[in-house]
Structure formats: structure tokens, C-alpha cells
Amino acid sequence: xxxxxxxxxxxxxxxxxxxxxxxxxxxxxxxxxxxxxxxxxxxxxxxxxxxxxxxxxxxxxxx
Amino acid sequence: xxxxxxxxxxxxxxxxxxxxxxxxxxxxxxxxxxxxxxxxxxxxxxxxxxxxxxxxxxxxxxx
Numbered sequence: 001x002x003x004x005x006x007x008x009x010x011x012x013x014x015x016x017x018x019x020x021x022x023x024x025x026x027x028x029x030x031x032x033x034x035x036x037x038x039x040x041x042x043x044x045x046x047x048x049x050x051x052x053x054x055x056x057x058x059x060x061x062x063x
Numbered sequence: 064x065x066x067x068x069x070x071x072x073x074x075x076x077x078x079x080x081x082x083x084x085x086x087x088x089x090x091x092x093x094x095x096x097x098x099x100x101x102x103x104x105x106x107x108x109x110x111x112x113x114x115x116x117x118x119x120x121x122x123x124x125x126x
Contacts (some may be wrong), residue, residue, distance in 0.1 A: 002116050014088040025114040037117060048111065051088040053065050054100060 003037050006058040011048060015059070018044065022058060032060065066100050068123040072112060074113065078122070081107065087117060 004022050007015040024035040030043040034047050046060040067085050070078040082105050087098040094108040109123040 002067070002119055004065070005114055023115065023117045025111070025116070026112075027111050048088070048090050050090075051068055052086065053088070053116070054086045056065055 002047075004051070004058050008035060008044070008046060008060045008062065012046055018042070018060070025058070029035040029063065042050060065116075066117060067114070067119040067121050068107070069097060069123055069124045071107070071109060071125065083121070088121070094126065 005017060006019040008018045012015055012056050019034050019036065021036040022034050026033040027047060029039045031043055032047060033043050037042045044060065045063055047063050048058060049061040050059045068080060069082040069085050071081045073079055073126060081096050084099040085097050086100045089096040090110060094106055095110060096106050098104045108126055110126050111121060112124040113122045
């Protein structure tokens with residue numbers, strides 16, 4: 001499997017795990033839609049700041 | 064390993080493989096910086112349109 005976990009970067013520098021086992025990601029103008037390997041969806045008002053796929057990490061920042 | 068391959072979506076609907084074994088991704092205002100598992104870097108004037116991580120795919124569109 002090659003899913004990743006999504007973390008929201010907070011203003012204080014902390015990383016908050018917001019969604020696990022992310023498979024599909026669709027960036028949109030107002031945010032980001034993510035779907036995990038179980039078909040569960042989540043939409044956040046955020047954008048991708050950085051990804052480190054070998055570490056299974058997607059870092060998001062609020063928009 | 065959990066790297067992905069980056070494909071550029073062309074206007075005719077074709078997918079052009081532009082970078083393989085992508086590990087790190089940094090979206091920027093003018094484009095996207097990618098680094099593969101060997102440390103090789105590539106910058107494209109593109110943004111992420113969609114990702115299907117279980118399929119190891121990152122779909123980019125030109126900006």
C-alpha cells in the first residue's frame with residue numbers, strides 16, 4: 001500500500017494529524033478534498049504545503 | 064517504499080510521465096518542485112490536479 005497521512009501545520013509549528021490512510025487527493029480553489037483507502041472523504045480549507053511520500057506524509061496549511 | 068510517479072495532463076487528455084519515484088513535493092506559487100528518491104530535483108510550471116497515492120500517481124496540470 002502507498003497511502004499517506006495528512007497533517008495540518010498549526011501556527012505554533014505543531015503538526016496535527018487530520019486524516020490517515022489518504023489515497024486520493026483533489027486540491028480545489030477553496031480547499032482540499034481527500035479520500036482514504038476505505039472510501040471515507042474529508043474536505044478541509046487547506047492546501048498542500050509539502051509532501052514527503054516515502055515518509056507517508058502530506059503537510060497541509062490552512063487557507 | 065511509497066514513492067509516486069508524476070504525470071502531466073496534456074490538453075488532449077494524454078498523460079505524460081514527467082518524473083518517476085517522486086518522494087518530496089513542494090508546491091510553490093509559480094510551479095512545483097519535486098525530488099525523487101535519488102535526490103534528483105525537477106521544477107515544473109505546474110500544480111497538482113489530483114493524486115491517487117495507492118496507484119502511485121500524481122497528476123499535474125500546467126499553470
